[in-house]
Amino acid sequence: MLKEGQNWWKLLGVALVVYSIVAGMLVPLGPGIIGISNPGLKAGDQQTIRVTGYNTHYSEGDVNAWLRYGTRYSLEALAISIVDDRTLDATFELPRALPSRDSINPLSLVVHSSKDGLSVLPEALFLTGSTAERTVEQWKEGVEVPGHSGIHFPYRNILKETIRNTYYHVPLWFSLLVVLALSMVYAIRHLRNPSLTYDSKSYGFAGAGVVLGILGLATGAMWAKYTWGAFWSFDIKQNMAAIAMIIYLAYFILRSSLDDRDLSAKYGAVYNIFAYLLLIPLLYIFPRMASVDSLHPGSGGNPAFGGEDLDNTMRMVFYPAVIGWILIGIWIGQVHGRIRRLSDRMMLAK
């Protein structure tokens, strides 16, 4: 399908990757709330909290704030005073009675501005000292906010600007799986019908896969630094991915230490199939059953790509990035395989 001599898919791959890099870096992040001044509040008081926003324009347009209890109840702010674009003071009259009898109650803060739209800080503050009785009188059900349109990536509290890495880290691993699968397919074809053409293709794709894997590990480590706190935090998913890459690096050592070209191709093909079948448990089974859960999304109760994590604006960059990186990976693999085939031909000519 993707012929070596054709150019359309290579150009498409380059265009999609360039688009994903440009759009991924240039589209701004949506409004968010970085934090508030005093997160512990007592029930029954009138209190003012100072809210610090991110990418917000509080001084332009109308701003309102709510405290949300659970998913049903909310309390509107009595007064809002804007300090500057990124700072505002919200005053709340906190009722003595709460919708529940718990002693510590987490509340979320919701801020809406007509300029930026909606921003939420989950579990922003904790309310203590409520009475034992349970009433919902002062709490309104639901918040009515007008919809807001605008192109931006969602603000997430731990991710912040690193959410852009979704367009580079994740597609690199998708591309790796495709490229290494192609490498295995050509290894099987070589075993069934020995030909150095198949073998050079298999070798080429394996090389591209290792390059993508190293880039995937690097982007993952950078992301881990800003979200988990360290480049390498002994996370099972990171460790298993590194082991998978070591297994593939051993493939190249095997290839280079067998002098006979045909033997090298045959044994390389056998090892290649073995390595791909070890890759699947390493990346997808072991991280899910570790005793210490991985912090990585998609394992141990962490959500992967649900509707919440990937909104429509992100999809417009993410899916093109996946297709683009897969096409680029295949192209790199083909070029690497062609170099191998040419050096074979030169050896034969000598």
Place this chain on the structure above:
Amino acid sequence: MNAIWTLLRKDALLDIRSGSSLGSIVLYVVASCFIIYLAFQDLTGPAWVVLFWLVVLFSTVNSALQSFSGEGVVRQLYYFTLVGPHQAIAAKLLYNIMATLITVVLTACFLSLFSGFPIVEVTYFGCIAFLGAIGIAASFTLVSGIVFRSRNQSTLMMVMAFPVIIPVLLPLIKASRTTLEKTDWSAIENAVLVLGGMDLLIVSLVVFLFPFVWRE
């Protein structure tokens, strides 16, 4: 079946008659256990488990390579044409599994002689060790079958075998650790399933891929 049995008997007889291969395994295991005893005077349970599997690993990595390179390429090809590739590799695999199981038992004996035996759930440990031995033997059979034609086979064997064994070794050590305390089957069920699955995967790969390796 008959051919497999004959090849197995031939391998066992060769090893027993030469004496050197069995003797070298025993000496290697005894020496390693003694070094461990001297280095760690009181060995904790988790450390015991890890060192136990490391001793088994280093011992089998040598014997697996020996089982191919000991006889030379020409004689291997002769067996291959004589009984067919599947039988030949099944015999080799069974022989290596048996050798690994013997190494496991020997290591357990000598390590407990010097450093005590911290395992509480012995039946579960035996079951896990059995599955682990199959996985180790099958992976090393595949790798030694691939590398024994190369220039520097013993170095390459070490380089290739250790990354490949990690997917077996990790659930193995994890499951072995749980047998250090009194547990029931549900605590190790998952690990046993994963080990069994890995064994099945690797053994079927060895049986399917070997005919290609041997064909000239």
